[in-house]
Amino acid sequence: MRILLLSDIHANLEALEACLAAAPSFDLAVNLGDIVGYGASPNEVTVRSRELGKVFVRGNHDKAATGLIDLEDFNPMAAAAAIWTRDTLTSENLEWLRALPKGPRILDGLPDVQMVHGSPVDEDEYVVSLGDALVPLITLTVPLTFFGHTHLQGGFFAGAAAADGFRPEYRTVGQAESVALQLKPETRYLINPGSVGQPRDGDWRAAFALFDTDAQVVHFHRTPYNLKDAQDRIHAANLPSRLATRLAAGR
Numbered sequence: 001m002r003i004l005l006l007s008d009i010h011a012n013l014e015a016l017e018a019c020l021a022a023a024p025s026f027d028l029a030v031n032l033g034d035i036v037g038y039g040a041s042p043n044e045v046t047v048r049s050r051e052l053g054k055v056f057v058r059g060n061h062d063k064a065a066t067g068l069i070d071l072e073d074f075n076p077m078a079a080a081a082a083i084w085t086r087d088t089l090t091s092e093n094l095e096w097l098r099a100l101p102k103g104p105r106i107l108d109g110l111p112d113v114q115m116v117h118g119s120p121v122d123e124d125e126y127v128v129s130l131g132d133a134l135v136p137l138i139t140l141t142v143p144l145t146f147f148g149h150t151h152l153q154g155g156f157f158a159g160a161a162a163a164d165g166f167r168p169e170y171r172t173v174g175q176a177e178s179v180a181l182q183l184k185p186e187t188r189y190l191i192n193p194g195s196v197g198q199p200r201d202g203d204w205r206a207a208f209a210l211f212d213t214d215a216q217v218v219h220f221h222r223t224p225y226n227l228k229d230a231q232d233r234i235h236a237a238n239l240p241s242r243l244a245t246r247l248a249a250g251r
């Protein structure tokens, strides 16, 4: 089976469409949360996600935009975007987002794979460093976890001899590219497909991944997208302009 992994779309329709156009064929789409928040197309992205996916976990921005959590822990820019998103979503999309399940979730028929937004031990925790990853890697009973939340493509592994972090290494800064990671037996992984719509690893291109369960290969992808249109929509919506400018830097 080939599983398309999408995370942290953040209401960026242009980035989502570019990922779908660039994605090789797949059998199942999995969405790791933060469908909305920051970007200016929450309804379009929610509808597209609903059509596309069968497996979802909720993200903190999905919870914030639908009133499941208060905005205390959000910085002013994220809070402003969450309030705008709440006001902009149709009631149908709002209800659908509010009902998204909490992670981690195990996939039907694939007991060795789980999905979560933040960390397997806490859906809202950030797994940024190897230190953050070690406890889940050592204690997990599920060998492979796909996660999001950090907007950093790559991940962490722990085998018999070593534990480390990894990032896919790309050759260009502006073209569509993919990098393959062959999973090793007897090794546990935490893997982030990267953020579709709000990358934060210094690479402006939209990120996603495809997991081939038969070959045990994860293909990381980056694809350029129509940045200008995404930025124009953010300006037109009167969202904080930094939300538009930072898309160009991938920060």
Ligand code: ZN
Residues within 6 Å of the ligand: 008, 010, 034, 059, 061, 149, 150, 151
């Ligand atoms: Zn996010």
